[in-house]
Amino acid sequence: MTEVRIPPLSRTEAEARKRTILGNPAYEVKLALEDGNEKSSFRSEATITFDAVAGSSTFIDLVAESVEEIVLNGRPLPRSAWKDGRIALDGLAAANTLKVVANCPYRQGGMGMQRTIDPEDGSTYLYTQGEAFEIHSVFACFDQPDIKGTFDLSVTAPADWTVAANTLETKKSVAQDGATATWTFDRSPVMSTYLATFLAGPYHKVTDTSYKYPMELYCRKAMAKYLTPEPTFQTMKMAVDYYEKRFGLPYPFPKLGLAWVPDFTFGAMENPGLMTFVERTLPRGAVSATQLQYQINVLFHELGHMWFGDRTTMQWWNDLWLNESFATFVSHRGQDEATPFKVAAVDFATRSKAAASAADQKPSTHPISVPVEATNEIWSNFDRITYEKGSSVLQQLERYVGDAFWKGIHTYLVDRAFGNATRDDLLKHLEKASGVSLARWAKVWLEEPGINTLRANFSSRNGTYDTFIIEQGAAKKEHPTLRPHRLKIGLYDLTAEGKLVLRESIPVTVDGAKTACRELVGKRTADLVLLNDDDWTFAKVAFDPASLAAVKKAVQTLDSPMARTLCNSTLWNMTRDGEFPVREFVDVMCAQANESVPSVLESLLARAQTAIRLYADPAERELLQGKLHDTAQAMLTKSEGTPFHISWFEVFLATASSQKDIIHLKHLLNGKETLPGIVLAPGGAAPADQDMRWKILGKLSSLGAVTDSVIHREELGDDSVLGRVQAQAVRAARPTAAAKKQAWKELMADGITIAEARAIGQAFWQPDQENLLRPYYGKLAAAITTWNDRREEQTLDNLVSYALPLQPDATVVKEISAALDVPTVSESVKRQLRDLRDDIERALHCRETNALGVKGSRTISDTKQ
DSSP: OOOOOOOOOOOHHHHHHHHHEEEEEEEEEEEEEEEEEOOOOEEHHHHHHEEEEEEEEEEEEOOEEEEEEEEEEEOOOOOGGGGEEEEOSSSSEEEEEEEEEEEEEEESSSSSSEEEETTTTOEEEEEEEEETTTGGGGGGGGOOSSSSHHHHEEEEEESSSSSEEEEEEEEEEEEEESSSEEEOOOOSSSBBBGGGOOEEEEEEEEOOOOSSSSSSEEEEEGGGOOOHHHHHHHHHHHHHHHHHHHHHOOOOOSSEEEEETTTSSSSOOTTTTOOEGGGGGSSSSSOOOOHHHHHHHHHHHHHTTTTTTBBEEESSSGTHHHHHHHHHHHHHHHHHHHOOOTTTHHHIIIIIIHHHHHHSTTTTTOOSSSSOOBBBGGGGSSHHHHHHHHHHHHHHHHHTTTTTTHHHHHHHHHHTTTTOOOHHHHHHHHHHHOOOOOHHHHHHHHSSSSEEEEEEEEEEEEEEEEEEEEEEEESSSTTOOOEEEEEEEEEEEEEETSSSEEEEEEEEEEEEEEEOOTTTSSBBBOSSEEEEEOOOOOOOEOOHHHHHHHHHHHGGGOOHHHHHHHHHHHHHHHHTTTOOOOHHHHHHHHHHTOSSHHHHHHHHHHHHHHIIIIOOOOHHHHHHHHHHHHHHHHHHHTTTTTTTTHHHHHHHHHHOHHHHHHHHHHHHHHHSSSTTTTTSSSTTOOOOOHHHHHHHHHHHHHHOOHHHHHHHHHHHHHHHHHHHHHHHHHHHHHSSHHHEEEEEEEHHOOTOOHHHHHHHHHHHHHHTOOHHHHHHHTHHHHHHHHHHSSHHHHHHHHHHHHSOOOOOOOHHHHHHHHHTTTTTHHHHHHHHHHHHHHHHHHHHHHHHHHHHOOOOOOOOHHOOO
């Protein structure tokens, strides 16, 4: 199967085509699919009925292996009309009918028509992924978001398969020989081409017709035993009920469908009526409370898209944030208001905002609303800025305009129903609803990159503030824009018992370099001044010296999980900036071992591990890792029977290194020892947690404590797509030159899938195997260039993301710089490389400052400016 190159569509071309094509085309699509992998393509027949400016010319998109027939208004067109992914259409009438019959490619990498052969039973699994500019490799179409259409789909395939699409099946006709059948589906509502989807293969299917909308779940047969339909259906119902009430509008599509599909590129995709999810979100064993919350969040996110993205769609890809920022924003709000997880806002602050803050300080940062001149630029914007920063800014916008925010959202969705929208459409409705002008707000928040730093500068007399000024600066001098911030200032006091207690939280508006906060003058001085209390705005916050001392001493005593999260995030920023010693950071994190919110605890533990691995003085790394390991070991017993037990075990596993640890992990695998709440040994009444077994084997492998025969035996016991990939990863983790050589060969192979690249890449670059890995540092520039020349765009971006090392080493920096100098390397890859180089340089800076001894508490932005 060869890589497919998708020629880009420019915004200018799309705008011109939109002026030519009038209204919404109607697509009748007929596909003929076969079992197995003998053929590289499938038959695709599309009949498109559309109106146009009479006498005009345009083109329709099609990527195919070959074209059999092109007929426009009864007139056959020469096959030469098809060239470079387009069919030229000349002399259009006011009303037109175009028929295109082609042989379109099966693909790998999770795009277009994905084909996966399950190694467990040889079954063929197919599904389509159309976003962003891919569905025209399945059938001919005007593939741009603002030329919406209706879709009538029929699929001919083996009769024993399951076939599903955006809409409900109306008929299944079995051929006379009984070998094949044709499935016909209802006409779809009006939607953008990239949202049209279907799946085919021996998928396991579960239905529920008890709800007001029919519901369907799909997964591979091998994954059926892990499917828990009722909780999933219940979450779908909660989300739809919540959104219907929140938006004041009914669910806009005829059914609710969700499919877990193999070799998927993304986490999930919002296809109306048939959402697709990556298989790793269907766990094969016990999950932590945070992992469960994440799964619910993803489902709320995709269902939020049914209104933001599917019903109302951005006009062009520069407003991708109208889809993704909103879905991220409403998914967390929905969790807090409609599910048992009432800490989604804390989770958002802990993870989403932290990720957005880090991304906004990288070289690749960009405006939330960013110009996209052609479709080959789109993938660069599926990032933390578009998702997490965009949603953070929407959170601030809600505070900025007040209660009228949701009224404006409702009228926006009504006005642009089943149509397209721009940023200005949204702002117009919010301005009308609130009476607040948003022109300047939109410019500084949506059109300018970068994050601000806020710090309190105050003086006091007789125990009260006589001046209180909030100073606003730029975290990076390259992005100096200052913004208006609506936020709260929390005043916290240390009690005689050493507990930090909130006395008062005061709303203020900050604008400009210095804002005098008269609301604070005369207030009794606090031990902790927490800017952005309650997390209203998007900004970095700096502690004054007294507040830093109070946080170091007593952050774990704060009653509010949001306050704890905000304080910890500030400490994390200081650690990443080389201003707070890693050893002190680890001490503060371990002091919070009894954290009561799962997502906050897991964030603390993840940050501690990252700080040790990347930012600590290498001479201290073993000592700090041992401290974290000892904490995890102590908490394992204490956390039995709680939602935190799995979290602590995973930290114990990640930091394990001694012979005693190795023996314990082996005993868990063979049943000589047990782990409460998790079944690990096979052969019992309940199935073994296969995902956790692979994690344990991966750790043992990295320590050189697993033989080939053990890995092979485990692979035979998990003979599936996931098992095959995990076995590759476990082998890649081994601390031997031969293992690294083989893993490198697999990373370089043309046929590697995204799932393989993710698993092998993460296992290959082990943090404690620098001596084995150093020979590969010098091969990185050549590898990047080779990948770039052989891969299609999205596969390439994922490969670079997963297969390159975050290894703090000067040679890696040199190799990345060399790849950046290669003219043929794509701009999207260069953006990733610049970010990776920046991450490595940050880590090297932190290691140096920790080795020398971190002094002071100023932010890195101060020293650079």
